[in-house]
Each structure stands twice: as C-alpha cells, then as structure tokens.
Amino acid sequence: MSGFARVVHAEWTKFRTVRGWTAGMLAAAAVIVVFGLFPGMRGTCDDSCSLPVGPEGGEVTDVFTFVHRPLAGDGSVTVRVASMTGQLPELTGTGQRPGTAPWAKAGLIVKDGTKQGSTYAAVMVTGAHGVRLQHDYVHDRAGKPGAVTASAPRWLRLTRAGDVVTALESTDGTAWTGVGTVRLDGLPATAEVGLFVTSPMYVEGHGTAGAAGAPSLATAGFDHLTTTGSWAPATWTTERVGGPADEDRPLGGPPPTAAGEEPGGDRAPAAGQETGAEQTGDGFTVSGSGDIAPAVAGAAGLGTTISQTLVGTFAGLVFVVVVGAMTMTGEYRRGLIRTSLAAVPHRGTALAAKATVLGAFTFAVGVVAAAVVVTVGPGIIRGNGVYVHPVSPATELRIVAGTGALLAVAALLALAFGVLLRRGTAAVTLAIVATVVPYLLAMTVLPVSAGAWLLRVTPAAAFAVQQATPQYAQVEGLYTPANGFFPLEPWAGFAVLLAWAGAGLAFAAYRFRRRDV
Amino acid sequence: MTRDPLSQEERVRPRSEERLRPRPAGRAREVPAEGLRYLRAEWTKLRTAPETVWLVIGIVAATVGVGLVVALNMPCTTAVCGGDPTKAGLTGVQLGQAVVAVLAVLAIGGEYGTGMIHGTLAAMPRRTGILAAKAVVVTAAVAPAAVVAVTVAALAGRHILPAGVPTSTVVRAAGGSVVYLVLIGLLAVGVAAVVRNAAAAVGVVLALLFLFPVLAAAAPDPTWERHLLQAGPMTAGLAVQATTGLDKLPIGPWAGLGVTAAWAAAALLAAAIALEARDA
Numbered sequence: 001m002s003g004f005a006r007v008v009h010a011e012w013t014k015f016r017t018v019r020g021w022t023a024g025m026l027a028a029a030a031v032i033v034v035f036g037l038f039p040g041m042r043g044t045c046d047d048s049c050s051l052p053v054g055p056e057g058g059e060v061t062d063v064f065t066f067v068h069r070p071l072a073g074d075g076s077v078t079v080r081v082a083s084m085t086g087q088l089p090e091l092t093g094t095g096q097r098p099g100t101a102p103w104a105k106a107g108l109i110v111k112d113g114t115k116q117g118s119t120y121a122a123v124m125v126t127g128a129h130g131v132r133l134q135h136d137y138v139h140d141r142a143g144k145p146g147a148v149t150a151s152a153p154r155w156l157r158l159t160r161a162g163d164v165v166t167a168l169e170s171t172d173g174t175a176w177t178g179v180g181t182v183r184l185d186g187l188p189a190t191a192e193v194g195l196f197v198t199s200p201m202y203v204e205g206h207g208t209a210g211a212a213g214a215p216s217l218a219t220a221g222f223d224h225l226t227t228t229g230s231w232a233p234a235t236w237t238t239e240r241v242g243g244p245a246d247e248d249r250p251l252g253g254p255p256p257t258a259a260g261e262e263p264g265g266d267r268a269p270a271a272g273q274e275t276g277a278e279q280t281g282d283g284f285t286v287s288g289s290g291d292i293a294p295a296v297a298g299a300a301g302l303g304t305t306i307s308q309t310l311v312g313t314f315a316g317l318v319f320v321v322v323v324g325a326m327t328m329t330g331e332y333r334r335g336l337i338r339t340s341l342a343a344v345p346h347r348g349t350a351l352a353a354k355a356t357v358l359g360a361f362t363f364a365v366g367v368v369a370a371a372v373v374v375t376v377g378p379g380i381i382r383g384n385g386v387y388v389h390p391v392s393p394a395t396e397l398r399i400v401a402g403t404g405a406l407l408a409v410a411a412l413l414a415l416a417f418g419v420l421l422r423r424g425t426a427a428v429t430l431a432i433v434a435t436v437v438p439y440l441l442a443m444t445v446l447p448v449s450a451g452a453w454l455l456r457v458t459p460a461a462a463f464a465v466q467q468a469t470p471q472y473a474q475v476e477g478l479y480t481p482a483n484g485f486f487p488l489e490p491w492a493g494f495a496v497l498l499a500w501a502g503a504g505l506a507f508a509a510y511r512f513r514r515r516d517v
Numbered sequence: 518m519t520r521d522p523l524s525q526e527e528r529v530r531p532r533s534e535e536r537l538r539p540r541p542a543g544r545a546r547e548v549p550a551e552g553l554r555y556l557r558a559e560w561t562k563l564r565t566a567p568e569t570v571w572l573v574i575g576i577v578a579a580t581v582g583v584g585l586v587v588a589l590n591m592p593c594t595t596a597v598c599g600g601d602p603t604k605a606g607l608t609g610v611q612l613g614q615a616v617v618a619v620l621a622v623l624a625i626g627g628e629y630g631t632g633m634i635h636g637t638l639a640a641m642p643r644r645t646g647i648l649a650a651k652a653v654v655v656t657a658a659v660a661p662a663a664v665v666a667v668t669v670a671a672l673a674g675r676h677i678l679p680a681g682v683p684t685s686t687v688v689r690a691a692g693g694s695v696v697y698l699v700l701i702g703l704l705a706v707g708v709a710a711v712v713r714n715a716a717a718a719v720g721v722v723l724a725l726l727f728l729f730p731v732l733a734a735a736a737p738d739p740t741w742e743r744h745l746l747q748a749g750p751m752t753a754g755l756a757v758q759a760t761t762g763l764d765k766l767p768i769g770p771w772a773g774l775g776v777t778a779a780w781a782a783a784a785l786l787a788a789a790i791a792l793e794a795r796d797a
Contacts, residue, residue: 311732311735311736314731424630425627432723437611437612450586
C-alpha cells in the first residue's frame with residue numbers, strides 16, 4: 001500500500017508542477033463561481049415574495065375558487081358535476097380558445113379554514129386525468145378515468161369522520177365506488193367544506209427553451225348539492241382563496257396583469273376571464289384559475305431553483321475534461337510515458353494512481369466552487385428580485401457533492417479516452433461531445449421525449465444530480481433541463497456517468513496492459 | 518500527429534531543399550509563387566495526415582446522421598407549434614461543427630504537438646503567410662465536406678418533413694450552413710494558433726460554441742437570454758438555418774452569420790498577431 005502511496009505522490013507531483021493543468025483546474029472553479037454569482041437575472045420580486053407552505057413543509061400553490069360552509073364534526077357532502085368547460089391561452093398568439101387544461105380541477109374539498117397552505121383533502125374531476133383524490137398538496141390518487149361531458153356527468157361524495165376523509169364517485173348517483181380514504185391529522189373539529197374549481201398554468205412546448213406557461217380558466221356546473229351532518233346554518237360563501245389582494249374589486253372587473261415570475265397567490269387569470277361563483281337552483285356554477293398543488297419552478301411555475309446558479313458547471317466541465325485528457329495524452333506527447341512506465345512497471349497501478357490524483361483534485365475543486373455558489377448565489381439572485389425556491393440542507397449537500405463528483409468522474413472519463421486514443425484532441429472532443437452535446441440538443445432542438453431519452457443513456461445524464469426540486473406528476477410543467485428538471489433521479493443519473501467512466505477506465509486499463517505504451 | 522512525425526517532415530524536406538538551390542534571378546522573390554508554395558506545402562501536410570480523410574468523412578456522417586435522427590423524431594412539423602422542418606433537418610451541423618473544429622485545430626495544433634512547427638517556420642518564414650495558407654487549405658478541406666453533408670441533410674430533411682417554405686429560403690438555410698461550417702473551421706485555426714496546444718484549443722473552440730446556448734437556455738431573464746444568443750458564434754450563426762418565425766429570432770439570419778464571421782476574423786487576427794510576436 002505504501003508502494004501505491006508513493007506512486008500517487010509521484011503522480012501528484014507531475015500534476016501540480018504542470019502549470020497549465022493546475023491553472024486549468026482553478027479556471028474551472030473560477031468559471032463555476034463567476035457564472036453562479038453573475039447577476040444575469042432580474043425580477044420584480046422583493047423581500048415580501050414568498051409562497052405558502054404546506055402541512056408537510058414544502059412550498060405550495062393554493063389558489064382556487066371556494067364555495068364553502070363550516071362543518072362542525074362529522075358529515076358529508078354530495079354533488080353532481082354536470083359540466084366542465086374552460087379557456088386556454090393561445091401560447092403562440094394572444095387571446096384564449098375554449099378547452100380545459102389537463103389538470104383543471106373541479107370537485108369537493110374539506111379544508112382547515114381558507115388560509116393558503118392549510119391541510120385539506122379533495123375529490124375532483126380533472127380535465128384529462130379522470131377522478132382524483134388529493135390531499136395536502138403532494139399526495140395524489142387516481143379514481144376512474146374519463147372527463148365530464150353533458151352526457152356523462154360525474155357524482156362525487158366527500159365524507160368526514162374524525163380525522164378520516166373518504167371519497168366516493170359515481171356515474172349515476174346511486175351506484176358508488178370508493179376512490180380512497182385519507183387521514184388528515186391536523187384537521188380541526190370545524191372545517192370548511194364545499195365546492196372548488198381551479199385551473200393551472202397551461203404549458204405547451206417540446207423542449208424549446210422559449211416555451212412558457214400562461215393562466216387558464218375552468219368553469220364547472222355543479223347541481224344536486226346535498227349535505228348530511230352538523231352543518232352551520234350559514235349559507236354558502238364564495239371566496240377566491242389566494243385571490244387578488246384587492247378584495248373589493250368587483251367580480252368580473254379587470255384583473256391585475258399576470259406576472260410570470262412573481263410567486264404568491266396573485267396569479268390572476270388572463271384578461272377577459274372571470275373567476276367566481278353563481279348560484280343556480282340546487283347548485284352552483286363555479287369558475288376558477290390557479291392550482292392546489294406543490295409549487296414548481298420553471299416556465300409554468302415560479303422563480304428559479306439553485307440548480308440555475310450552477311450553470312457554470314458546463315464551462316468548468318470543459319476545462320476539467322481538457323486537463324483530464326491531457327494528464328494522459330501529455331505523457332504520450334512528450335514521451336514521458338516511457339519513463340513513467342519504467343518507474344512503475346505495473347500498468348494498472350500507474351493508471352489507478354493517475355485516476356486517484358485527477359479524481360480527488362477535481363472533486364475537491366468542484367466541491368469548493370459549488371459550495372461557494374450554492375451558499376452565496378441564491379442571495380444574489382434574490383437581491384436581483386428573482387424568487388429562489390429554498391431547498392433542504394440535505395439537498396444542498398447533495399448538489400454540492402454531486403457537482404464535485406460529476407466533474408471528477410467526467411475528468412476520469414476523459415482520462416480513459418486519453419489512454420485509449422493517446423491523442424489529446426480526439427479525447428477532449430469525445431469527452432465534450434459525450435457530456436455536453438446531448439444536454440444541449442435535449443435543451444434546444446429535440447422534442448421532450450427524444451431529449452429525455454438522450455439524458456437517460458449518455459454521460460450527460462449526470463447533470464440530474466443538480467436537480468433541486470422534485471417533479472410532480474400531478475402538476476403540469478415544463479420539466480425540461482432548461483428549467484432544472486431531468487428524466488432520471490439525481491443519483492441514478494450520476495450512476496449513468498459513473499458506469500460510462502467505469503467501463504471506459506476498465507477498457508483503458510485492459511488496452512493499456514496489452515499495449516507497448 | 519504523434520504517430521509518424523518524421524515521415525511527414527521528410528515529405529516536406531525536399532521542398533525546403535529545393536528552395537536553397539540556385540534559381541534564375543528575379544523569379545525567387547516573386548510573391549505569387551511564394552504564396553502558392555505555401556499553399557502547396559500546407560495542402561500536402563493536411564492531405565497526408567492520416568486523420569484528415571476520417572475527419573472529412575466524420576463531418577458528413579455527423580451532420581447527416583444527427584439531422585436524420587432529429588428529423589425522424591419531430592412530433593410537430595408546423596410553424597404553428599414552433600417547429601421548423603428545415604432547421605430540424607440541419608440540426609446535425611451542431612455536431613458536424615465539432616468535427617470541423619477538430620480538423621482545423623489539428624491542422625495547426627498538431628504541428629505544435631510534434632514540434633514540426635519549427636521546421637515549418639524555418640522553411641516558410643512568413644508567419645502570416647503560413648496562417649493564411651492554413652486557413653485556405655482548411656477551407657478547401659471543410660467546404661466540400663460541408664457542401665455534401667448539408668445538401669444530403671437538407672434533401673433528406675425535406676423528404677421526411679416537407680416544409681411549407683419557399684425553396685429560396687431553404688437554399689439560404691443550407692448555403693448559410695455551409696458558410697457557417699467554413700467559418701467555424703477558420704475560428705478553430707485562429708484559436709489553435711493562439712493556444713498552441715491541440716487539446717486545449719479544441720476545448721476552447723467547443724466551449725465558445727456550446728456554452729452560449731447552454732447559458733442562454735438556463736438564463737431566466739429574457740433580455741440576457743437574447744443577448745447571449747446574439748453574441749455566441751454558434752447561436753448567432755445558426756440563425757441562418759431558420760426558415761419560420763423569422764420575426765422572433767434574436768438575430769437575423771445574415772446578421773447572425775456576420776457575428777460568426779466576426780468571431781472567426783477576430784480569432785485569425787489574434788493568431789496573426791501572436792504568430793508575429795512570439796518565438797514559435
């Protein structure tokens with residue numbers, strides 16, 4: 001072992017005494033930091049910008065039209081959703097067209113008051129995802145598929161018994177099917193129960209960075225509204241939860257302009273759309289715009305994530321790959337490889353020592369740079385008025401360590417290419433093309449599906465380790481790399497790069513042992 | 518270049534010896550003849566380097582291959598949902614340019630790797646002449662490959678995704694792509710002459726090309742995104758491929774190609790200054 005330590009020491013001496021290599025590594029760290037702290041974004045969001053926080057700690061969107069009554073203790077509410085229509089924004093032009101957003105929601109909800117972010121359970125029909133039972137923003141359970149049409153209405157029933165909320169659905173109001181049961185621990189004895197309608201930001205696009213989201217509107221016709229249990233004698237109240245602050249604005253008046261980057265509940269529907277409720281015989285017609293869901297960053301969501309501060313990783317990667325390839329090809333170029341192999345005849349040991357020095361140094365440089373960016377960067381972006389989604393310390397740690405590991409393993413991949421090809425140019429090109437180009441194509445020209453496929457199988461998959469916020473199936477969004485979302489789980493994506501580098505180094509070691517030099 | 522530098526030097530040597538032989542007075546100093554000699558020498562070096570032919574094939578293969586894959590995978594081909602069939606078919610240029618960069622970098626960086634640059638400078642003392650000759654022969658190697666690659670990619674793309682745009686626009690996109698690839702070759706020649714290390718030069722060129730779109734796509738601020746797209750040699754230059762939504766481009770097709778040309782000119786200028794000022 002001390003023999004190996006000596007070889008590592010020799011390799012370290014070689015590495016640190018080549019001025020270009022250490023300079024290249026420091027330049028890698030410098031570009032990551034500079035791009036991270038570069039005030040390249042501006043927003044209109046000041047200190048007051050914040051999102052409501054859900055019962056499980058995550059930030060949530062909680063904006064909907066709520067027709068409610070207090071329910072003291074146990075009880076149930078039943079309604080028929082007779083119709084569901086909506087308006088979608090024309091993303092390629094202006095104005096709206098009829099249509100419901102896939103995750104437009106209309107149904108019954110039991111909620112701890114009307115404060116944003118409070119605990120709730122809701123059964124609903126959706127635009128394109130059938131009946132769902134959702135609670136506490138992040139949980140989603142599917143009922144039967146199918147959308148509501150005039151010929152196929154849907155009956156919904158929500159029953160509260162203590163902490164347990166049960167949801168039922170029916171097509172005719174007599175034969176009921178269970179959707180599921182959820183337990184709401186924080187639900188007080190008296191909860192607000194009633195009808196709700198909301199419709200999320202509508203997004204469209206196929207991987208182009210320019211695609212954006214715009215608000216949509218949903219309108220549901222409810223009838224056959226019946227209740228059982230100890231309901232307060234008060235009549236139904238309409239409220240736009242998380243609605244515009246100017247509450248005395250007349251219903252249907254001009255809504256404030258939607259500002260895509262501003263978080264909070266003030267995301268009003270596009271001009272010309274109206275939210276609110278109107279009593280109709282034994283029911284209501286309710287229109288809503290917003291969402292009851294976890295908050296997601298990106299074109300359809302709000303603000304940005306700390307992944308965005310690490311965009312300089314690409315620039316750093318180029319430096320690291322050049323140095324990684326040249327630690328090997330430089331020896332071939334100068335003929336030093338013959339001396340090296342005379343001193344350390346065991347090829348595997350020589351390669352392992354080189355990989356150890358290169359990997360460890362790159363990891364250290366990457367971790368330091370990423371740590372600086374993740375610590376300081378978000379503050380600068382917030383100072384520029386852009387909302388940054390907070391992440392847990394564990395996630396920050398994963399992103400920092402992951403960035404270091406990503407750079408280190410990419411350098412090792414370049415080292416393997418260097419051993420195999422013995423030419424710096426070819427090794428550098430191959431390493432950059434393998435890591436950067438798939439990401440670039442996925443982000444700019446490829447359709448989402450093809451781009452996702454590339455980011456699953458190529459070394460570029462490792463950028464998943466920088467994903468800061470999770471992706472939710474029940475929230476429509478542009479889950480693209482440009483918005484900081486990747487098709488693979490963070491460490492799974494990193495494992496793809498690891499597998500490439502491992503295979504590359506194994507093959508390199510095999511070829512290295514069998515070749516003359 | 519590491520493979521057999523000696524044999525290449527041998528191929529060059531007779532020419533320099535020839536130069537030492539007595540010549541008819543008045544002809545030796547003739548500038549056009551000298552320029553042609555430089556060109557012939559550089560062309561011989563590029564032609565006989567074993568990797569050149571593979572790189573030329575690689576330019577065609579990368580450009581056509583990626584273009585086909587992208588064209589076959591486009592779910593939406595109309596301008597209404599943001600699609601640009603012509604541009605999609607020419608996507609391969611984004612990978613083909615990497616091969617162009619390698620070819621161009623090796624044409625000059627390879628000499629620094631093997632030390633042949635000393636022989637070259639001894640035989641051909643005019644440094645800007647060498648640079649000009651290298652630029653010309655790299656263009657001569659890249660241009661035919663680019664013409665073949667872009668033509669095949671454009672025809673195949675048009676077959677897979679029939680575009681509803683006039684032929685003249687498609688010809689502009691294809692012709693512009695050829696010019697673009699040549700400009701990237703010139704940019705790479707300039708960078709390689711400044712950096713003097715082939716591997717580092719390829720890193721610099723690919724970083725210049727690919728960083729701008731990556732940064733632009735990640736920039737949440739639209740103004741910055743637009744400026745980055747206007748400034749990058751790749752993002753600006755490839756605007757020439759757009760055939761739909763021209764009014765929404767961050768930079769016009771020809772203006773964009775002009776930006777790429779400016780990058781190439783700047784790189785060559787820096788190279789000329791560096792070559793004149795430095796020892797080797």
